Amino acid sequence: MTGSFRKMAGGGGCVAVLAACLVALATGAEIHRNERGKTMIPGNSVINLGQQTNTWRPLAKTTANLTDVRSIKSTFEFRTFDPEGVVFYGDNHSGDEWFILALHGGVPEIQIYKADILVSVTGGPRLDDGQWHLMEVSTEGKFVLLEVDGSKALTVGLHSQKVKEVITGQLRLALGGILIDSSRLLVPLRPEMDGCVRAGSWLDLTEPWEMVEGGAELRPCLEAIQRGSYFPGSGFAVFNVSALRIEAPKGGVDIVLGGDFAQMNGTLLSLRGGDHALALSLEINNHSQTMLLTYGKTEITTSTITDKLRLIFRERFFAVSYDGDYIIDSATDQTVEQSIWREGQLAIGGLLGEEEDAVGSNFLVGCLEKVVVQGKQLDMDLSDKDVSISSHSCPVR
Structure with a gap:
């Protein structure tokens, strides 16, 4: 594979092919299934990357013969509010050389492995602004170039004396995940990407992409989005409280929720x-414009609907407040035990059951703009969440 690429681009190995080839998504593409029942999508499809059920497994993949590669430049449009995740991946068939384009801290990151070299470069403009950005990946000799909206964002130079001459082979490409073990990455990252790609050109390749999830329905890319986590009413996100490392001093614990609760x-x-006993739940009814708080054996209903709620846990005291005013104020003999902040579970968008695997069905429908625990914004990508939840984007009403 490397020899074939060097013949085209003067020594860049599979890097340029991998970097340049992963893109190709435009509207109006026809979707069909192959003989194995896998959903096949043409290279000009629009794809929502945020719908895998397995953390690292790609959403879609394809394989191409290197002899079919006619171009060393690819372009595509990309949109996200997600600051971290894998956009695309490519390698030779055995994974001896590979390339990853991801976001880290909202800016592009390229990781490349070739022969005896492992390199990671991060830089360029922030792309997690919810706007469509034109991306172009190409090669010039031993350099891989990334342009964003017509301006140079990253230049990665890479050369090895140990490259083997291989003039034939196959190239594997993947969207929204990788095809190697994550331990091989130089810089660890969270792979989930709540974003969309479209309007691409992939090295002039025409092979369709195969959905890794088989016959799964494609989640659409919405025309207009806003920041937040969208819950469509079919599942919820669960955090092990121990992983949040919540300090619960005598001052208590605060949880802040933001969004249009109406x-x-x-x-x-x-x-x-x-012990799996339900300690607290907060439910909202947009038909009656009420909220129901269940706190131990206490149930409190309020008709006040706001855009920012603060849950205040103190010893022998619990409150829900808005702009400093308590809308639920309960001095009680009940208290959320300190052990819950070490061993419990916090569910966003659903009701935890009292049995180990039991859950209620009253799942949330709506957009939570933020969930802040002890001053720290929760990232839904760090939870055990239903695949239907969009971690970083909501539809605009």
Whole structure:
């Protein structure tokens, strides 16, 4: 594979092919299934990358013969609010050389492995602004170039004396995940990418992409999005509280929820301890414009709907406040035990059951703009969440 590429581009190895080839998504593409029942999508499809059920496994992949590669430049449009995740991956068939384009801290990151060299470069403009950006990946001799919106963003030079001459072979390409073990990455990252790609040109290759998830339905890329986590009413996100490393001093614990609650319906959050007993739940009904708080054996209903709620846990005291005013104020003999902040579970968008694997069905429908625990914004990508949830984007109403 490397020899074939060097013949084209003067020594860049599979790097340029990998970097340049992963893109090709435009509207109006026809979707069909192959003889194995796998969904096949043409190279000019629009794809929502945020719908894998396996963390590292790609959403879609394709294989091409290197002899079919006619171009060393690819372009595509990309849009996301997600600051971290894999956009695309490529390698030779055995994975001896590979390339990854990802976001890290909202800016592009390229990781390349070739022969005896492993390199990672991060830089360029922030792309997690929810706008469509034109991306171009190409090679010039031993350099891989990334341009964003017509301006140079990254230049990666790479050369090895140990490259083997291989003039034939296959190239594997993948969207939204990788095809090697994640331990091989130089810089660890979270792979989930809540973003879309479209309008691409992939080295003039015409082979369709195969959906790794088989016959799964494609989630659409919405015309207009806003920041937040969208819950469509079919699942929820669960955090092990121990992983959040919540310090629960005598001052207590605060949880802040933000969003247009008048447009939501279902369970905002629930909390249970290590014994699986439900300690708290907060549900919203947009038909009656009420909220129901269940706190131990206490149930409190309020008709106040706001855009920012603060849950305040103190010893022998619990409150829900808005702009400093308590809309639920309960001095009680009940208290959320300290052990819950070490061993419990916090669910966003659904009701935790009292059995180990039990869950309620009153799932949230709506957009949570933020969930902040002890001053730290929760990232839904760090939870055990239903695949239907969009971690970083919501539809604009």
